[in-house]
Amino acid sequence: MNFLLMEHVIKLLLIFVIISAAIIITRRGLGSLVLAYQIQSLLLAFIAVVLFLTDGNIILLGLALVTLISKVMIIPYFIRNIQRRIQNVRDTEFSYLTPIAAIFVSIAIMLLAYVSLSRIVANQLALSKFFFLGAMIGLSLTLIGNLIMFRRRMVISKTIGYLTMENGVLLISMFVTELPFIIEILIMLDLVILIVLAVLLAFGIDNTIEEFHKKLGQFAFWFKDEEP
Amino acid sequence: MIIAYIGIGLCILLLLFAFKSHKMMYFLSIMHSLSYLALTVWILNNLKLPIVYSPSSYFYMDYLSIFEVMIASIIFLCAAIYSRGYLKSLITIQELKKENLKLFYIPFNLLLTVTAVSFFINNLALFWIFAELTTLFSVVLIVVLNAKKNIDAALKYLFVSSTSMLFSFIGLIFLFALTKSTLGKGTLNWTVLMESAKLLPPVFLNAAFVFIFIGFAAKAGIFPFHTWLPHAHSRAPSVVSGILSGVLLNIGIYGIIRMNAVLHQSAELSFGMQYFLIFFGVVTIAVSSFCMLRRNNLKKLIAFSSIEHMGFLLVGIGIWSPVALFLVLIHIISHSLIKSLMFFSAGILHRQYHSNNVNFIINAFKLQPFASAMLIIGTIAIIGLPPFALFISKLLILQQLADISHWLLFAILVFMLIAAYAIVSFLVKIFTGEKKDAKINQYITPFTMKLPLIALIIMALLIGLFMPDWLKDWLLTIVNEIMRI
Numbered sequence: 191m192n193f194l195l196m197e198h199v200i201k202l203l204l205i206f207v208i209i210s211a212a213i214i215i216t217r218r219g220l221g222s223l224v225l226a227y228q229i230q231s232l233l234l235a236f237i238a239v240v241l242f243l244t245d246g247n248i249i250l251l252g253l254a255l256v257t258l259i260s261k262v263m264i265i266p267y268f269i270r271n272i273q274r275r276i277q278n279v280r281d282t283e284f285s286y287l288t289p290i291a292a293i294f295v296s297i298a299i300m301l302l303a304y305v306s307l308s309r310i311v312a313n314q315l316a317l318s319k320f321f322f323l324g325a326m327i328g329l330s331l332t333l334i335g336n337l338i339m340f341r342r343r344m345v346i347s348k349t350i351g352y353l354t355m356e357n358g359v360l361l362i363s364m365f366v367t368e369l370p371f372i373i374e375i376l377i378m379l380d381l382v383i384l385i386v387l388a389v390l391l392a393f394g395i396d397n398t399i400e401e402f403h404k405k406l407g408q409f410a411f412w413f414k415d416e417e418p
Numbered sequence: 419m420i421i422a423y424i425g426i427g428l429c430i431l432l433l434l435f436a437f438k439s440h441k442m443m444y445f446l447s448i449m450h451s452l453s454y455l456a457l458t459v460w461i462l463n464n465l466k467l468p469i470v471y472s473p474s475s476y477f478y479m480d481y482l483s484i485f486e487v488m489i490a491s492i493i494f495l496c497a498a499i500y501s502r503g504y505l506k507s508l509i510t511i512q513e514l515k516k517e518n519l520k521l522f523y524i525p526f527n528l529l530l531t532v533t534a535v536s537f538f539i540n541n542l543a544l545f546w547i548f549a550e551l552t553t554l555f556s557v558v559l560i561v562v563l564n565a566k567k568n569i570d571a572a573l574k575y576l577f578v579s580s581t582s583m584l585f586s587f588i589g590l591i592f593l594f595a596l597t598k599s600t601l602g603k604g605t606l607n608w609t610v611l612m613e614s615a616k617l618l619p620p621v622f623l624n625a626a627f628v629f630i631f632i633g634f635a636a637k638a639g640i641f642p643f644h645t646w647l648p649h650a651h652s653r654a655p656s657v658v659s660g661i662l663s664g665v666l667l668n669i670g671i672y673g674i675i676r677m678n679a680v681l682h683q684s685a686e687l688s689f690g691m692q693y694f695l696i697f698f699g700v701v702t703i704a705v706s707s708f709c710m711l712r713r714n715n716l717k718k719l720i721a722f723s724s725i726e727h728m729g730f731l732l733v734g735i736g737i738w739s740p741v742a743l744f745l746v747l748i749h750i751i752s753h754s755l756i757k758s759l760m761f762f763s764a765g766i767l768h769r770q771y772h773s774n775n776v777n778f779i780i781n782a783f784k785l786q787p788f789a790s791a792m793l794i795i796g797t798i799a800i801i802g803l804p805p806f807a808l809f810i811s812k813l814l815i816l817q818q819l820a821d822i823s824h825w826l827l828f829a830i831l832v833f834m835l836i837a838a839y840a841i842v843s844f845l846v847k848i849f850t851g852e853k854k855d856a857k858i859n860q861y862i863t864p865f866t867m868k869l870p871l872i873a874l875i876i877m878a879l880l881i882g883l884f885m886p887d888w889l890k891d892w893l894l895t896i897v898n899e900i901m902r903i
Binding site (some may be wrong): 205309317329331336339345348352355356359362363366367369370373376377380388391392394395400403404 | 476508515518521543547550554557558561564565569570573575576577580584585587588591592594595598604606621622625814858
């Protein structure tokens with residue numbers, strides 16, 4: 191396929207990724223945070239598919255599929271499922287920075303990522319401008335995700351921050367190099383377990399400890415014996 | 419051989435699903451760690467190491483990995499023996515529900531398997547995944563108690579550790595890309611990285627190392643990524659705290675040692691990176707020693723002491739001479755033994771007073787003479803007094819540091835004195851807290867809770883007083899292996 195066209199498509203998708211990060215920074219409703227994350231992950235899956243069409247590396251197609259299953263389907267489903275049981279559906283308080291200030295800090299983060307990557311990575315790895323852009327946005331997304339984690343109070347929105355960071359790392363790996371597929375699969379598995387655990391802990395904070403242990407027991411029903 | 423470790427772990431797991439009695443789960447946990455210990459001893463005596471497992475070369479066994487697995491097996495064995503009496507007591511006072519016992523024993527055994535296997539991994543990305551898994555299973559062990567504060571501590575642990583580990587992963591991606599562009603084929607296998615480090619551009623290797631360091635530093639509780647540690651270690655059940663401090667912190671240090679070894683094979687050794695590690699080590703010691711002052715919580719104090727020791731290990735790794743590395747290894751094993759001993763002793767005191775707060779611990783010598791004595795002996799060891807091996811490792815690492823900077827040596831000595839003062843003054847408060855009219859029922863400590871403490875103290879004393887030749891040879895082999903002498 192036309193490489194130039196592909197480049198333009200990917201650039202467009204990357205802009206949407208940045209917009210989704212901006213939405214996660216500013217929105218207060220937990221539902222819209224999860225939706226923004228879901229869309230961001232879908233965009234990443236699209237990017238992987240377009241990159242596959244460009245260079246034909248089958249790992250990218252596998253990566254798109256794994257992202258679709260784990261990040262677009264399983265993780266959002268699980269978070270929504272627990273979220274329904276938590277009374278509080280809005281994360282209204284932000285620590286340290288207002289949403290507008292956080293957007294400005296995010297722009298500064300992107301500049302920082304650009305400067306630091308252009309000094310070290312671009313020269314050494316001989317990345318083209320296009321691949322450099324992808325890696326730069328990946329690093330920015332990772333740092334923005336970290337910022338979200340610092341600013342948010344509720345565990346679920348912190349978890350979305352962590353997931354944004356993880357999406358940033360995925361983006362870097364897509365544009366800098368493809369790790370062996372088995373490693374990518376294991377990382378996704380690890381991520382799913384981590385998120386399930388974090389969200390269960392969030393459930394535990396908002397409920398009684400008995401309900402939390404019951405939920406933990408339901409999640410891994412074999413962990414818990416029948417009540418005598 | 420690694421299959422044997424995984425196989426034993428899976429068998430024990432299946433049996434744990436099948437059995438429901440506490441006695442059986444307890445027995446299986448002991449058998450699990452005992453079989454790992456036996457297997458490790460057998461490998462050490464019968465196999466010629468290192469072994470790289472083909473075709474993917476994802477797994478690897480050398481004397482350092484066997485050393486770490488040996489420590490993990492010993493600490494897990496002691497924890498498993500200790501667990502029954504401790505958990506029974508938790509159930510009696512309803513801090514733990516009886517039906518949640520599986521929620522303890524399954525992650526406990528999974529953690530042992532995952533920890534042991536992680537030390538046999540050659541591939542850094544796979545090691546990263548297993549290091550993450552150890553965090554996840556230990557988080558479950560922290561939240562098993564009926565206390566909401568434990569959930570807070572577990573969340574902090576999960577987020578700080580996993581977030582830092584993501585930065586590590588960025589470093590691994592860059593390292594993979596670097597090997598791909600330099601060697602023609604991307605790799606994260608430690609054995610290949612050691613061989614080809616000379617070909618990799620040092621500046622870029624250093625940059626990747628800085629990213630990788632963030633994650634492993636968080637696992638080891640190094641400043642400024644240490645914030646999770648005091649909460650997690652103090653809120654966890656004491657049997658788990660002993661494992662967190664005695665085994666899991668070693669995973670972070672192990673990762674740093676492996677990466678630093680690659681860095682030192684590089685064409686141009688950057689002294690900046692040496693100072694980078696020493697700097698973080700010294701700052702970690704400084705912060706932890708000041709945090710130890712005016713503490714009221716016994717387990718938190720011990721947790722901060724763990725941070726201090728991790729800082730000290732980082733200084734030793736930063737020096738990176740054969741002698742320093744030899745001493746780092748002695749420090750690792752001694753710290754693991756003593757720190758588990760201290761957490762297990764604190765656990766007995768907690769069973770007595772149902773609190774770790776200094777104000778609640780009264781008539782300790784009268785009510786719990788064994789745990790009190792063990793805590794005092796542990797303190798003597800942990801502050802670096804003879805006849806324990808920590809005295810030797812601290813003294814000689816400081817001597818090595820004197821070759822680099824007298825000022826740093828002086829600073830660390832001051833911080834160590836502050837830490838020693840903090841821990842000793844805390845103990846003075848505990849053991850002088852006497853109330854003649856206080857009516858507290860004595861908690862009868864079961865022998866199974868005393869036995870691991872006796873074993874730990876004997877091992878720590880043996881290493882300090884008569885370092886056996888086989889251990890000395892083993893450690894020297896590790897040094898030669900890692901430094902490629």
